[in-house]
Amino acid sequence: MLSFFIKKFQLCYRNIVYKLKQGMLLFFKLGIVHSVVIVLFESRAFSHGLPVVKPDWIADSIAANTLLSWVPYQLVEHAVTETSKQLKLSAFFSEKGISRSHHQGILIQNETSLSDKCKGESTELTLSGTDNFSQENSQESKHIDTNDELKDVKSESEEDCSTSYVAGKSSDHLNRPHSTLTDPNFVENYFKYSRLHFIGTWRNRYRKRFFNFLSGTGSKNNNPNNDTENLRRIVIHIDMDCFFVSVVIRNFPDLLDKPVAVCHSNNPKGTAEISSANYPARSYGIKAGMFVRDAKARCPHLTIFSYDFSAYEEVADQFYSILHKHCKKVQAVSCDEAFLAVSLSLNDNPENIAEIIRKEIFETTRCTASAGIGENMLLARLATKSAKPNGQCFIPLDKVNEYLDKLPISALPGVGYNVEEKLRMKEVETCSQLRTISKDVLQKDLGSKMGDMLWNYCRGIDHSAVEAVQETKSIGAEVNWGVRFKDSKDSENFLMNLCKEVSLRLHGCGVQGRTITLKVKVRKKGAGEPVKYMGCGDCETISRSLTVPGAINDVGSLHRIAKQTFASFHLDVKEVRGVGLKLSRLELDNPSRKGIEESRLELLFSSATRKGKQPVEQSCSTNHSREDAPSGARPSSSSAVSQGSNISELPPLSHIDLDVVRNLPPEIFLEMNGLYKGELRKILESQQQEKEYNSESVERKDCRQQDQEISTRMQRELEPSEASCSKSNYCKSDLMPGSLSQVDFSILENLPDEVRTDILKQLPPHRVENQFPESSKSNLSLGSHSKWFEMLRVQNCLLSEFLLSNATFLTPNISPSSEEWDAIVVNSCEFMKEYIRQKIESDIEELYNCFRLLKRLSSKSSLLLEFYDRTLPLLQASIGEHYGGKLHL
DNA sequence: ATCCTCCCCTAC
DNA sequence: TAAGGTAGGGGAGGAT
Incomplete structure (x- = not known):
């Protein structure tokens, strides 16, 4: 069997092995699905955190004619983090249309190492195996059989005192404390594992996707009938039921009525946070956000699954495909929730369409969704709450008041802990009670907008429309976990990584921003170590923003500003527990010039003013930290430029791309002109005259070519120099x-x-x-x-x-x-x-x-x-x- | 009166 | 151990 396997392997992956031998870094993992080896290239876009091993693993395994443990071949840089990652090989191949999560199908004890698990799985293949490999592993297979196999899931409910953990789990000894102190790639790894990051980014992702859908050729159900008089607008709100849990257990129907939760870790310490719990688990009082240990205290036989982000992505894709199939106007709320605006004729039953969509979602994803139907978004959203789980609810207009009467105000969107408390003080707990408060009073207590909104909401009024496209107003990234600095070098390194992350996100959206906001969480005086491991604990949040005249999205500028703003806080970096960087006042990146200009600007500035171009405009409004930043510490537009010492580092005028200079924001042009003692302006003026003199037949393309030549020349000249090395930090x-x-x-x-x-x-x-x-x-x-x-x-x-x-x-x-x-x-x-x-x-x-x-x-x-x-x-x-x-x- | 910054709150 | 993000909205209060 093994030789068959290896043969097939060689056949299929000759070329990959060849590439491997060339030293390319691959990550892969053996998965036994119809005796196929799965190999993916090392690219984090594809790896999803799978273990990355050196190529020799394949070659050596073939040479040895046996399946060697991959552990010694694991890439060092990934060893710490990657091994603890759940296995997602199954997401690559699936069986006859059923996307089984094979790895997740096996219950692993905490001590079971990943390599054991590999072997254990492999034995599934070698049922009648007589080679060393299968013999060697049959014991392990037994071990897993007795402890961990899927069938234990069925009997697991009888073992009331043991909590099962379902996920790929690495040897614990490989895990080290994970913080900014121990991991140089902390920022990057952090986002890879953060569930909140995924939740946050997915909303935008589906909004964006829908935008593409709209601007593309096809859109169905566009109601060609313009005769709106006979139609009524209905809003349907669709929400998948306990999404994170439903997805990971979608291939285990036996678990449907068992309490299941999803979180990062099942460590005995139990300080991991539950991210999602299914309804049986909720019946024990288990909620998202609860520590595992508390959840276990309430429900000892709780089954805990690890995250499977690729599976969430898959199901969310299916979910949105179905919605778009049935409706043109889909407003994405998150990866598992959306509003649909539908037009129905007066005789149509709005429940039918919801029924059809829900049925299709279930048949496609094997996860249930609930739907709320109403005349507006508010009512649809409220109806969903009543419909859950796996149901649907329609609130017709004549039932609105009746429905709202008993509804607790906390059910209204926008009413969180604080607003609820404020209203509770006034002995308002239900919508009918809220209706007794006048709009004026509400506005006085909660602010004009909030008061107005709640006054409407408790009467079932909501004028907002389902919007398929929503403008992005800000883009940022923040980390408030695992942040510990011992000196300013640490914090600076962290800031740089954060800037890279934000820059990449900006590029990804094709935008730049003018206002840069840095937010820092600092341990509150007297606050001890947080209960949550590596958490930020009790913190004070300070933020400061800066608006520059020209929008930016490059790492260099971001880092300069972030660094400077961070310094202006005058903090003890040891006390910092979280940092966030956000850009607002977004503008579209100019696609035609951007790439060239930016690289030239980088070259210009890295060479010209290694001390950094200072922002021209800075605003700093009052808050408690303002006093510690004396105004003298703040840069002014002129202070940076007036340092003549920079001049010796300037590239010769002949190397400056005048096209770029011409397009600089006026302030920066002045700054540069100053550096060149007014020579820049003179050259520009004389060039302009020359241009006017020449015929105007210069093609745009030629200009572009020239641009490129100049840029290449500059690059060539700067590359071997020290200047380019110093700039490498900012290189894409x-x-x-x-x-x-x-x-x-x-x-x-x-x-x-x-x-x-x-x-x-x-x-x-x-x-x-x-x-x-x-x-x-x-x-x-x-x-x-x-x-x-x-x-x-x-x-x-x-x-x-x-x-x-x-x-x-x-x-x-x-x-x-x-x-x-x-x-x-x-x-x-x-x-x-x-x-x-x-x-x-x-x-x-x-x-x-x-x-x-x-x-x-x-x-x-x-x-x-x-x-x-x-x-x-x-x-x-x-x-x-x-x-x-x-x-x- | 209007805008801006620095928060806070909310939702997923 | 564990991965407490992201983005929008809005209020308070200062600057203009």
Whole structure:
């Protein structure tokens, strides 16, 4: 069996082994699903935290003709964090359409190491194995059988005193305290494991995706009937039931009626926070946010699952696909919750559509969703509360008052702990009581807007509309866990990483910001170590913002400002417990100039003023910390520039790109002009005259070419110098590899061409060989499938690379079901069929990449959606034929 | 009166 | 051990 396995392995992954031997870093993990080895390339965008091992593991395993433990081959930089990560191999392959979480299907005792688990699983394959491998592992298999197998899940409820933990769990000895003190990549790792980060980012992600959907060609249920008189608007609010738990147990129906919770760790200390609990668990009083130890005290036989972020993503994608199928106007609230605006004729029963959607969600995801239906968003949202779990509720207009009468005010959106307390003081606990308070009084007590809103809400009035597209007003990142600094070097390093993170997010959204806000949490006087391990505990929060004249999103500027603002707080860094950086007053990144300008500016400034360009405008409003920052400590616009000492470090005037200079914000231009003692302005003026003199036939393209030449020249001249080394901190290449984990590929695809190209250049070379000349793009999708091959051959690239570089081009605006449309689809499908045939044995990774990309892109274009829908079965059939099983995308 | 900054609160 | 984020809205109070 083993030799069969190895043979198959060699056959399938020859080329990968070849790449491995070239020293490429791969991460992979063996998973036994129809005897297939799964290998993914090391790219955090794909790894999702799986263990990363050195390539030798594969080669050595083959040489030894046995499956060696991967542990000694694990990459050091990942060893600490990655091993504790749950296994998500199962997310890659799944069985006959059922995406089973194999790893999660096995109950692991805390002591069971990951490698044991690998072997234990492997034995599933070698049922009648006679080789060393299976014998060697049969004992372990027993061990797992007796303790940990899935069947124990069934009997587990009888073992009342043991709490089960379901997840990949590493050897504990590999785990070390995780904080800013011990992990140089803390920021990056932190976001990878933070559930709140995922919750926070997902909302935007689905909003963004829906925006793409709208701007693409297809949108259904657009109610072609404009005769609105016979229609009524209804709002449906759909919310998945205890999402995090439902998803991880969706393949274990036996657990449905057992108490289950999701959290990071099942350590005996029990200071991990429960993130989500299912309804049986809630019946014991277990709630999100509760410590595990408290939850266990209430329910000793609670089953605890680890997070499975990739599964959440998968289900959320399915969820939104279904919603978009049924409704044009979908407002994403979070990964598992959305509002739909539907128009119905007077005779239609609004409950029917909710019923259909919920049914489809369940059939697709095997997770239940609840729905609330009402005349407005407020009523729909409230109705959902009554509907949960797994139900739906319609509040017709004539029942609104009756429904609201007994409703506690805390159920109203916007009423949190504080507002509830304020109103409780006035002996107001229900909506009917709230109605007795006049609007004036409410506004006086709670502020004008809040008072107005609540006055409306308790009467069932809500004028807000379901908005599919919402403008992003701020982008930021913060960390309030694990933050411990011993000196200013630590804090500075942390700030730099945070800036990289924020910069990447800004780039990902194609925006820049003018106002930079730094928020710091400082241990409150007298507050001891927090109850929560590495938590921030009782803190005082201080924040300060700064508005610059020109919007920024580059790491260099962010770091300069963040560093300076942080310094202005005059804090004892040992007391800092959390830091956040946020940008607001966002502006769209100028895609046409941005890439070039930015790099030149970086070059200019890193060379010219290594001390840093100072912000020109700074505002600092009163708060308690203002007194400790004497105004003298604040930079003024002129102080920074007037230091003539910088002049010796300036690049010669001949090296300055005047086009860039011309486009600088006036303040910065003045600053630079000052540095060059007025020479800049003179040159610009004389150039302008020259330009006017020359004919105006200079093509834009030529300008761009010149720009590039100048920029390249500058780069060449600066590269070997010290200046470029000092600048390397700010280079994109420096922030790319690590932080790519934070980039949603859908975002990457949405980036302006130049920015995307820039980012792609930072990826391993085999992924980005080519950019396509304009000529090769035209009419490509219209051509026969042989043209595609010709194109790929000529460009010497992979299809996935082409897709990635040409995301924009690939979403043409062609009307569905036209002849053109059909021709494209047929041709493309033919091409894909052939491409699959060519790659299925030699490069399964490429096929995986292609279909992942297509999946993403298909949300933008109904053409691509149709292409994807048609070709996916071909791929799956081929996978099934060659390997058995199914590729899980 | 209006804008801005620094908070706080809320929701997921 | 554990991963307490993100973003919007709005109020208080100061600056203009």
